[in-house]
Each structure stands twice: as structure tokens, then as C-alpha cells.
Amino acid sequence: MGEPRTEVFESTALASLHTDIEHDSAAIKTPDEDKSSDPDVVDFERDDPANPRNWSTGKKSFNLTVVSLITLLSPTTSTVSSPISPAIMKHFNTTNEMVGAFVTTVFLLGYVFGPCIIAPMSEMYGRAILYKVCIVLFIVFNVACALAPSMGTLIIFRLLAGIMGSCPITLGAGSVADMTTAEKRAGAMSGYVIGTILGPSLGPIIGGYVSPDKGWRWAFWLMAILLGAIAIPVMLLAESYPYVILKRKTEKLRSETGNMHLRSALDTGKTPRQLFAFSIWRPLKMLMSPIVFLLSLYCALVYTFLYLCFTTFPVLLNDEYRFGSGPSGLATLGLGVGSILGLFISGGSSDKISKYLTKKHGGEAKPEYRLPVLIIGAFFTPIGLFWYGWTAYYHTHWILPIIGTGFIGAGMLIAFMATTMYVVDAFTMYAASVTASNAIFRCLFAALIPLAGPSMYTKLGYGWGNSLLGFLGVAFIPVPVIFYRYGERIRKSKMFNVEF
Template sequence: MSEEQHGHSRADVERFSDAEKPINAAVDADVVDFDGPDDPDKAMNWPPGKKAATLGMVTVMTLLSPIGSTISAAAAKDIMLHFNSTSNTLSAFVTTVYLLGWVCGPIVIAPLSELYGRAVLYKVCIVLFLLFNVACAVANSLASLIVFRLLAGIASSCPVTLGTGSIADMIPPERRAGVMGAYVIGAVLGPTIGPIAGGYLTPALGWRWAFWLMAILVAPPCLVVVLFMRESYPSVLLQRTAIRLRRETGNPRLRSALDTGRTTREFFRCTIFRPFKMLMMPIVFLLSLYTATVYSYLYLCFTTFPQVFSLQYGFGSGPSGLATLGLGVGSILGVLFCGGVSDKLSVYLAKKHGGEVKPEYRLPSIIIGGVCVPIGLFWYAWTAEKRLHWILPIIGTGYLGAGMIITYMAATLYLVDAYTVYAASVTASNTVFRCLCATFLPLAGPALYERLGVGWGTSLLGFVAVAFIPLPCFFYMYGERIRESKHSQAQFSAI
């Protein structure tokens, strides 16, 4: 049985640390392995309908998660009035504390998924997400609302953390970008839908109904996921088969081909720190820093749009929410571009350079996104500053949305292709860093605009985005050499 038949490529298997290398089933009769490369129990061999249903559930959860993150943005003013608070920082924090949950959640969710599987985490977390949104709706103090928002964010981080791992379980690399595009549409549309829904619902029914609406939206998918979500993680599938065969045969020596030999406590202790260890790897750190910076701009817009469009154009709560449509449309165009181009470009570059597909062939797309981001920021900055027609700054945010999603998708595809064995952990490390920045940078938004104005305040962010443009070019040229260096291999072995 070759390494490829375990669901990982030979290069992936070689990256396992010595303690985690899969056991060779060919030399041990007590090892339980998949029944050949075409075993129907492997998620990679599931029927198209079963794959589509599973990824559809993951995509819907991924859509609902960011809706929850921004639905309170337009209601922040009403929430502050209700709880007799005048703090602009707290007003922004009610929205961004949810992203702090996306920082905390992956730290535990990623290792738990590698131990117990993805399906059980999806089920537990969506139930908790429903309950904590109800808790937000009935919160009787600002402190309790912030705590429940944090807990809702932790629960909702599950599909964001595990979604790329589920795709890697079921979809081969040469078709992964297109499926990733469909999955990311949920993450793209969610942040845009939230402020629109909250902007119109809050004046009509009050701020609590923003959270009741979330609970109503989550309830049907929650029932479907609990009833129909199936496990796809190869390691857990083999472990379950080994347990069943031990019970049926009475042979206690049977074990999974992907069994690391560690106890549950040892495994969890190792994996819970893995996202942080991976974040210390130069490529993972720098790409995560880049995507974190760009992603935080998105939430800076969500938390400052009511202020900017109210002062500059006299927009009310509802129209200020509609201003996020530019980000949404731009993000969808970014998804279509990256989903349609990334796989084809990777195959083209592989043929041009000898036929081997390398993760670095995902990186040229980031250059396009990297150029779009500062264009969007400068466009939005000065059209809003000069109070030109309101459609112009919204068009500018379209470029920002496209650049953000292209950068995010291409960087995620690169990291998943480069570290497939630990797809959930590398996604978690990226998510933790990205959401940490998105939690706290927007808190500086009101003060930034008060001191520098919309024009120079946003331009400052644009200059930072310009400084990042050479990064994907550097990794395209030297990324493989860095990944295969002795230092990087030693770091990976220590994970």
C-alpha cells in the first residue's frame, strides 16, 4: 500500500514527524488501512452528491458565521444608547469581539478535529452558535452581551477553521480552487449581508432582533447538520474502522495505519500548540500577516461606514448598511477570478516548468489582489474625503473587496497545498492571526478618522498595503527553497 493511498501525497507523508508517520500496512497484518485507492469509505471517493451535500452544509455554516460577525455593526449605536454607554471603542468592540472568538476557537477546534473528527465539531459548534445568539438577544447588560458575542464567535469559528480541511479531504488538488471558490462565497457574502440586515431591522424592531434573526437563520441548518453531516477525515475514519474490527474480531492489536501511537492527552498537548508552531514558520507567518492586515481593513470599513457615510453623505442606518454592497460585489468578482484562474494557472506553470505542480504556482494570483487593495483604499479615501458622488467610494471598496478575497483565497490555497497533512492547523494559525488583527485594528478606526480625516487616514492603510506587494513575488521565486531548507524542515519536524 503506497502513501498516496492513505489520502495524502508522498510529499505530505514525508513531512510527518517521526512520531506521526503512518504505519506501513504492507508489513504489518494488524494494521487497518483503506481497501485500496478506490475504497468507497474514503471521502475522496464519495459519490458527487454526497460530496456536494457535505460541502453545501459547510458552505452554509460558513455563510452564517460572518453574518453574525457584522450584523451588530449597524445596531451598535442603539446598543450603546440602550446600555447608557458613550464609548466609541466599546461600540466597535461589540462587533469585533466576535472575531476574538475566531482567535480563541481554532486553537481548540483544530486539534479536537484531528482527534475526534470534523463532523462532531460541526454538530456541537452549530448548536452552541444557535444558543449563544439567543443569549445575545436576551442579554440584560453590555458586559453579558459582549461575553455572549465572544462565545458565539468561538462556536462560529468551526466552519472557518475546518472548511478547508473538509475540502482537502474530498477534493484533489487539481480541482481544489474551484470548490474553494464556492466555499469562500459564503465567507464573502456573510460580512456584507450582516450590516444590511442589521441596518434595516434595528430601526424597525430594535437591536435585539438582529440576534433573534441570527437564531432564526441558524436553526434550520443546525437541524440538517446534526442529522446528516458525515465524517470525512481519513485518520478518524480508519480509527473508527479499527475500533469496530477490534470489537468484531477480538484482536486488541488492530490499529489504524494513520495511528501515531500517542495517547489522547499526548496528542492533544501536541496539536493544541501546532497552529502557533506553524505560525513561527517564516512563510506561514508572513502570508498570515499579509492576509491579516488586508482582512482587518474589511472590518475597519464595517465599523466605520456608519460614521463616514453619515457625516460625509448624511446616510441613515439602512443606507449605511447598503454601502457594504461594494465590498460584497468586489468580493464575488474576486472569488470568480481566483476560482477560475488559480487551478488553470497552476497547471500552466507546472507544464512550463517540467510538469510538477508546486504550491508556489498559487502565488501569482496574490499579486493581482495585492494591487487591487491599495487602489481600492486610495479610491475610497479621496472620493469620500472630497464628498464626490456616493457611488464612487462604494466602487472603491469594490476594488478593496476583490483584492481582499483574492489575497485570502490564494494564500489559503498555497498554505493548504504546502502543508496538506496539517491543513486544519495551518488554517487555524492563519485564522488566529487574521482575526486577532481584525478584532483590534478597527477599534482605532474612529480615532484615526477623527485625527487624520477619511482621506489621509485611509491612505495610511493604503501605503501599508503597497509595502506588502513584493511579498508574494519573493515567495514565488524563493518559497520552495525556503520550505525545503534544513531550518524549515527542522521546524516542521518539531511541530
């Protein structure tokens, strides 16, 4: 028993859709820290087996592995339709390339709307039940995609699949934080992040190689089968959300002792309706901050560039390089390899640079010390866009455009990692909401803007079309420089102080 202690933990870009209560309660104190004498406060006892931090290594590993696998399959499903969009268009007798691209990007609209429902529900009922319900519905909607009788129904089922698929993206990093201490969290979080990085690159490979032999519907059937296989261990997941565990423990003790004054150490005093509203609106309010808005806009643009690549690769590689759908999907590995490179660059240098600058400037750690990595990474994206665009325009060897996309993938990952670490440090009390703002913004952009990709490339060509995007990337290079020099002043300025 005791009062809860709030601990700010290092969040990754993919911890972006948690609610603040999840962030605050993910770090449960040990009983000897600020222990309250109030006998009516129910908390974890020392070495309490109900505390996810005290689970056995085997139990933790099982839960973390299952969550990571679901998280891998969700973004894989998001892009599985990319290389088969021409076959889908032909089957439904449409030549509208915007509609063909929307079959892929509409999944991301599910990533926008899903967390608004899933995150508040998880606060009331826990993570485990949401994983179980969503995986079943995820399978159902993928089967529905495989059986879709029209383009319209296919798009609707893809949207619903995206909503269900957003569950591990919403809750996954919180699950990692539930079971690991800050000192040991990096390794577990890296395993979780790797899945989210590789997923978007694996989807086109699966779709590209399955479609020619079995037809485009089998890409969705295969995803449903893979999800069905992982659904079995998902049903064995244990609840790891401390807020819900303590709530259940409190209810049990009330029943056993008859003491109705008992309350959970993590009880916020909010009604379910208040928690639901609280979770939905705060991320939107945080976009009013110039720091959050500009960095979220930058991440949204970079993420949009990524999905522009996914939606235009089939046309480029099939028409210009005469690739089949299989090799066309395999070409997206350039983005995956670049993303992994960006993960190593960001993860390997961010803490070192921050510690160096902290020591250099008198020992006071500041969020702005996370931004030098972003300044470096900001050059990767425009370099990749120019490289990809002009090598494709001049029909150079196919490996050169793919290398260019590797730079785009590296720039994307560095942007996500660096901006997330910065905003988590800068807005510690609202870390989960601020990263949610970032995610909602970027998924909305990535779902809609790539729809204009085919017509843009038709008018401008790959050279000038990608150059236009590259110039947008260049325009954002000064943003991390400005925030590095003046970010602290902006954060503390009354003019830009937004009440959250």
C-alpha cells in the same frame, strides 16, 4: 486494509484552521494503492460504503450543502452588529466608539480561540459531533446576545458566539476534502468559499434593515432563528472524518474478532493529550519562518482593512451621506462584489500562470509560481483604500466610496487565495498548520486594530486616514516580488530552516 498514503490537496484560504492529521487523512487512498500485507491494519476496502468518497451523490450533496450553509451564517453573524452599533451604544448609554466597534470585532477573537479547542476535539471525536454541539451553543449565545442586560455581557456573549461559530470555519474545508477527490474538489470547494465570502457582507444588510423596525435586539433574534432552522439538518450530518471512521471500524472488529492487535491505518500512535498539544502549538511555531510570518502579516493587514470598513461604514454613511441603517448595511455589498471578482481572478488565473511558468522553466513546478497573482492583487488593496478615503473626504456621490471598497474586497480575496496556495505548496507536510497560523494572526489583528479606527478617522479624516492604510499596503507590494525571486532560496536556507 493497508498503509495510509499522504496526499497533499489544494487548500483554500478558508481551509485554514485544520490540523495536520486532518490534512493527511483527508485523502484516503484506494485499496489497490500500496496495499499492505499486514492483516492487522484496518483500512477502507474497495468501494467501501463507509468511505465518504464512496457515498452516494445525494448524501454528499446534502452534507456539503449543510456545511456550506452553516459556514455562510457564521461570518454573517460576525458583522450583523456593525450597522446597529449606534443603537446599541445609545441603549446602554455609552459614547465610546471603541466599545461600539468592539461589539463587532470581538466575534473574531472567537475565531482565534475556537479552533484551538475545536480542531483537537474533532481529531478525537470526529467532525459531526462538533458541528452538532457547536450549532446548539451558537444558537444559545445568539439568544443570550439578544437578551443581554448590559454592554459587558453583550460583548462576552459575542465572544462565546464567535468561538462556537468558528466550528464550520475550522472544519468545513476538511469536510469538503473528505468527500471529494482532488480532481473534483474545486467545484465543491468553490461553493463552500462563496458562503464565507458573502457572509460578512450580508450581516450588515440584515442588521441594518431589521433594527429600525424591530430594535437592535431583533438582529440577534433573527440570526438565532436562522441558525435554529439550519440546526435541524445539521443533526442529520454523517461523520466524514476518515480517521474517526476507521477508528470506530477498528474498535468494532476488535470486539467481533477478539483480535486486540488490530489497528487503524490512520492511527498515529499519539495519545489524545499528545494530539491536543500537537494541534495547538505547531501553527504558532510556524510563524517563526520568515515566509509564513510576512505573508501572514500581509493577510492580517488586509483582513483588518476589511473590518475597518465594517466598523466605520455606519458613521460615514449615516453622518456624511444621511443613510438610514438599512441602506448603510446594503452598502457593504461593494465588498462582497469585489470579493467575488477577486475569487474569479485568482481562481481563473492561478493554475494557468503556474502551468505556464512550469513549462517555461523546464517542467519543474515550484510554489513560487503561485505568486504572480498575488503581485497583481497587491495593487488592488491600496488602490481601493485611496479611492475610498478621498471620495469620502470630498463627499462625492455615495457610489464612488462603495466602488473603492470593491477594490479592497478583491485585493483581500486574491491575497488569501494566493498566499494559501503558495504556503500549501511550499510546506506540504504542514499545510494545515501553516494556514492555521495565517488565520489566527489575521483574526487577532482584525479583532483589535479596528478599535482604533474611529479615533484615527476623527484625527486624520477619511482621506489621510485611509491613505495611511494605503501606504502600508504599498509597502507590502515588494514582498511577493521578493518571495517570487528568492523564495526557494529562503525556504532551503539553513539560516531560516525552522524545525516544526
